[in-house]
Amino acid sequence: MATADRIAKELDRPRSWVIAEAIRSSQSGLRRAAVAPPGAAEVAAARRQRLLADLQRAPEERLRRAAALLRMAPGAGMGRTQIIGFESYEDFATWKKTRRVEVLHRS
Template sequence: MSLRTPYARIAITLPEADLAAADRLAKQQDRSRSWIVAEAVRRYAAEVEHGEPADALGSSRRAQLLRDVAMTAEERVHEAEETSRVSEQVTAPRTFASFDEFLAWQRAGGGSA
């Protein structure tokens, strides 16, 4: 009894950009073009079978978009202004050129609230 998975040969037509992307992935991952296409089908099928959106939106992003669409234009403007106000209060994370620089900053009390 053979342990090999049965294969079927098919012919498909892809846009050139998609084929080029599949070839790039195949080369990067040291896989065949067929493996890349089969893996894409497996992942897409798994998403659909588990009720997950097949498009690029996750469930939380989709829910947020639905809430946004339900708002009036005035409510959306208010929410955008609030988001802008809050984002202005957030500071960019501190970066360090070296671990020694980080240690000096930490010893000087950096990062303590």
């Protein structure tokens, strides 16, 4: 602790900062090269094959397939829950009226 106090005083930093930096620098020396998990090469090859096969399709077909996948996704078509607070009933009525107009313009 005396060493940490001395270094902190020299650097004009808190002792906790000196200790945190020491831990950070010691951990960075311990980092090793990332090892790919088993099966990663097979998954990468399958992805590449799928990408190449998809690139052979027409853009319209790719869009159609992407839209179909989105429809099958969990939660597709479920709206998000929205909670809104209003200061007064008039504020709510104004918001509701504006929202109805927006929906009519979207249709």
